[in-house]
Amino acid sequence: MRLGVLDIGSNTGHLLVVDAHRGAAPTPAFKHKRPLRLAEHLDAAGAVTQQGIDALSDFVSRSLEVAEDKGCEEILGFATSAVRDASNSDDVLAHVLERTGVDIDVLPxxxxxxxxxxxxxxxxxxxxxxxxxxxxxxxxxxxxxxxxxxxxxxxxxxxxxxxxxxxxxxxxxxxxxxxxxxxxxxxxxxxxxxxxxxxxxxxxxxxxxxxxxxxxxxxxxxxxxxxxxxxxxxxxxxxxxxxxxxxxxxxxxxxxxxxxxxxxxxxxxxxxxxxxxxxxxxxxxxxxxxxxxxxxxxxxxxxxxxxxxxx
Structure with missing residues (x-):
């Protein structure tokens, strides 16, 4: 099957499109990435700024288009520490979901x-x-x-x-x-x-x-x-x-x-x-x-x- 893996990191957003089959190594088919620098888009209260939220939503939206173009059957989306530790983490994820329809999981x-x-x-x-x-x-x-x-x-x-x-x-x-x-x-x-x-x-x-x-x-x-x-x-x-x-x-x-x-x-x-x-x-x-x-x-x-x- 062809999977799209959407990785929202503290520095960069990555979409990795892979051909994945049981018993075989996942084979990269396409990569799309964009610098987000979410770890640096934080205000004094530790909240992701509106600029950071907009950049993240734009990246997820574009990644969806790429995943569809490449024939992905499923998209696995996850975020790491920048979103996990943000004081407005729930608001960030809700904004992305509303804008793109993608429900991003936050990994502990x-x-x-x-x-x-x-x-x-x-x-x-x-x-x-x-x-x-x-x-x-x-x-x-x-x-x-x-x-x-x-x-x-x-x-x-x-x-x-x-x-x-x-x-x-x-x-x-x-x-x-x-x-x-x-x-x-x-x-x-x-x-x-x-x-x-x-x-x-x-x-x-x-x-x-x-x-x-x-x-x-x-x-x-x-x-x-x-x-x-x-x-x-x-x-x-x-x-x-x-x-x-x-x-x-x-x-x-x-x-x-x-x-x-x-x-x-x-x-x-x-x-x-x-x-x-x-x-x-x-x-x-x-x-x-x-x-x-x-x-x-x-x-x-x-x-x-x-x-x-x-x-």
Whole structure:
């Protein structure tokens, strides 16, 4: 069947059209995306602004047209932390529903981590043993770990690259602001790190998301043009060498680095601080980049539900 997966993230809205069949990997057929930057379209009360709501509604409306043009039989729509944490979340979703007829589900942070873990497990398989999975989004950091298809532990922290940039680096990246952000990030990650660490060192530590992919590319990983089956890693050593350089660059200079998109350049330092903390606090020398993440997890779970229904 052909599915449309509508992912309302904190940075970007994505429509992924896939051909999905039981027993086979979902095959991407078409992609449509638009920068939304919802994590930055918040007022002082933490509500999504009217500008952000209108941008979201326009994107969903256009995505519907694209999904129909591409022959999608079903659309799965979900939103993550930017909408989840907004003080006017219900109003935002009601506005989108009224404008477009699309009922967007809001994923709890734990479900976001769980579904990302599912995608990573299916990608790497059982030979990976006990997995530790990390995903830096625009609004949150998801962490999950375990030896089965579902994680033993899964949680979400408000440590997304866009959120941290908005809350801590809005006035610029001074040495003091970067140091204070580094301290705050590490304290939040370390607070619950024992959930994962009590199970012992993972057999395979994995990262997903655009932020981790960009950091890996900056640190020397293969470009996306080499294909999804090329192994890519982000090492703690390479990131430690690059982070001071990133902190000293302005946004225009970061934008010129390989793998960095123009609309995310201003977030790369915050994202790098989170990635550095993950590598250090969980004592993993490197993270392998997985091309599958939350959207694929949503698709795989839906296929499992169809399989169970049809027996």
């Amino acid at each position: 942070g734990e479900d976001e981590a769980r579904l990302t873990f599912l995608a990573v497990r299916r990608w790497f398989g059982w030979s990976s043993g006990r997995l530790a999975v990390f995903d830096i989004g625009g609004g949150s950091l998801e962490i999950a770990g375990g030896g089965d298809e579902g994680p033993d532990v899964a949680w979400s922290l408000p440590l997304g690259a866009a959120r941290l940039t908005r809350d801590h680096l809005r006035e610029g990246r001074t040495p003091e602001s970067v140091r204070e952000l580094r301290k705050a990030v590490r304290a939040q990650i370390a607070h619950d790190a024992g959930k994962l660490l009590r199970g012992g060192a993972p057999d395979h530590a994995v990262a997903t998301s655009k932020t981790f992919r960009s950091l890996a590319r900056i640190c020397g990983a293969a470009p996306s043009s080499d294909g999804i089956y090329v192994s890519r890693t982000l090492t703690s050593q390479a990131l430690a060498e690059w982070l001071p350089k990133l902190a000293d660059m302005d946004d225009a200079e970061i934008r010129e680095l390989p793998g960095v998109s123009a609309d995310r350049a201003h977030q790369m330092v915050a994202g790098a601080l989170v990635a550095e903390a993950v590598l250090d606090i969980f004592d993993v020398p490197e993270l392998e980049i997985c091309p599958w993440a939350l959207r694929e997890g949503v698709i795989l779970e839906r296929l499992d539900q169809i399989s169970q229904r049809d027996g």
